[in-house]
Amino acid sequence: MKVIVAGAGLGGLALANGLRGAGIDVAVHERDRSPLVRRQGYRLHLSDVGIDALTSVMAPERRAALLATAHTPAPRFVRFDPTLKELDVLEHDGLHLSVDRQTLRDALLAGVAETIVYGTRLAGFQAAVGHVTARFDDGTTVTGDVLVGADGINSAVRRQYLPHARVVSTGLVQLYGKIPAEPAASMDNVFTAITGPGHRTVGVAYTRDYATCSFGARAEDLPSGLHAMTQDQLRSLVLDMTDGWHPLIRRMIAQWHDVFPLELRTSVPIPPWPTTRVTLLGDAVHAMSPAAGAGANLALRDAAALSAALAHGGPLIPALRSYEQEMIDSGFAAVRVSAANGARFLGQDPLPSG
Missing domain, CATH: 3.30.9.30 (D-Amino Acid Oxidase; Chain A, domain 2)
Structure with missing residues (x-):
């Protein structure tokens, strides 16, 4: 099996690690010319969801080295007014860590650097019986068994595959x-x-x-x-x-x-779609506001779940369908929670109904 991954963000890199660990051929194509050309954030919150996903996809020694750099904050969300009068305290269950985003990216890159082709922007794809071909803006093409859109909130894969799926301010x-x-x-x-x-x-x-x-x-x-x-x-x-x-x-x-x-910006939830050899993960499908602190964790979870589904060895389409059912349900549920939190605390626009 060969898997083509569009996008070398956290989700795409985590997926590549999981697939490599399962012995599956993977090629990652990233539109940026290097991993350092854009500022993508600094500190990153990892919950049990993200930590479990990293445990699933990373080599144990690399994961241990990464987590050794982490900080453990008090497991709570606290809101103050401008005088620093406490307004709300929400206690969190489970383990919560703060890690540096670049440190996490570097740890994920270390396991799959040779699979990544930089400076290749996806221009489109064509699915056929038994395979899918990705076309890039430099004129090159790559054919594989599965194409995964891990190319973020402006996903070119989603734009062609699910043109009715909206991302709104x-x-x-x-x-x-x-x-x-x-x-x-x-x-x-x-x-x-x-x-x-x-x-x-x-x-x-x-x-x-x-x-x-x-x-x-x-x-x-x-x-x-x-x-x-x-x-x-x-x-x-x-x-x-x-x-x-x-x-x-x-x-x-x-x-x-x-x-x-x-x-x-945020995605607008949509109903499930028919499963094919093209699928999506993370912000490419369920981008959300940061008001629930869940986006990166869900991208990592998607990557772990998809790599496990593809490594299972059964028929391809049923494996992808099983992955998508859970990803769609939990991903769009998190979109709704983030939107509700954002409306309550930050003044975010209400999430469109459809």
């Missing part, structure tokens, strides 16, 4: 960056949110050597051209928008660095 924009660990030490939780008037939110997540700090607001309340702003301009903008907030919050923002803006 949440109405929110987030500025995402890093701060030194020290000012965030008192907020060592799975996630801490400070929510203020006008749906303005500062999010803090502590990890071993630093903390992530984000600022979110309604898109209409932010100026255009955020991507063209300097770091000083972004800091000044958010300091102006958090005028009068607690001095600790202001100190965090003043120490912000490596900040980049991101429009928050």
